[in-house]
Amino acid sequence: MEQNTLNHNRSSFQLRMKHVAIGASMLFGLTGAYALVSEKPTPITTYPLSKPTEYGVSAIKVDNNKSSGEAVMKLDGFYIYTSFDFEMHKENYGVIGSEHEVIEITNLAIDRITSIGGQEYSDFTDRNDHRNINTLIATYIEKNHLAEDKT
Secondary structure, three states, rough: OOOOOOOOOOHHHHHHHHHHHHHHHHHHHHHHHHHHHHHOOOOOOOOOOOOOOOOEHHHOOOOOOOOEEEEEEEEEEEEEEEEEEEEEEEEEEOOOOOEEEEEEEEEEEEEEEEOOOOOOOOOOHHHHHHHHHHHHHHHHHHHHOOOOOOO
16 A cells, blocks of 8 residues: 555645635635626716806886886897797785785797897797896896886
8 A cells, every 4th residue: 555645635725725715815806897787987077068147137117107118138249139028926835914916928029139240130039038138127126126107
């Protein structure tokens, strides 16, 4: 009987160390793979394709009958001359003393549009522009009390 010391007397410690090394390398590899897969993309700042529209009230005149008026609105680089009809009604917040008058634009007409330099343009406004102009006019009249009774 021949005894081969190199093949049969392996230390169990060496075998365990190989298993630990293989397990550690697999754990390290799986952790790295998970980090690559679960990595979130860096946020990129995006800008709108067109700048937001700027509205403003240049002038408002409420007629004597207090149910119509004229306004000049500034829309980006243009002046929009409008005439409008409105209704005024009282509302409250459900609390005594919270009564206030609310203006509702019932009819808006775009009379003409000019650039700041005075050049005439055809009507290019859309539904959103009309809604925003109505809101601006109504808010301006309410804020400055242009439609209140002076009696």
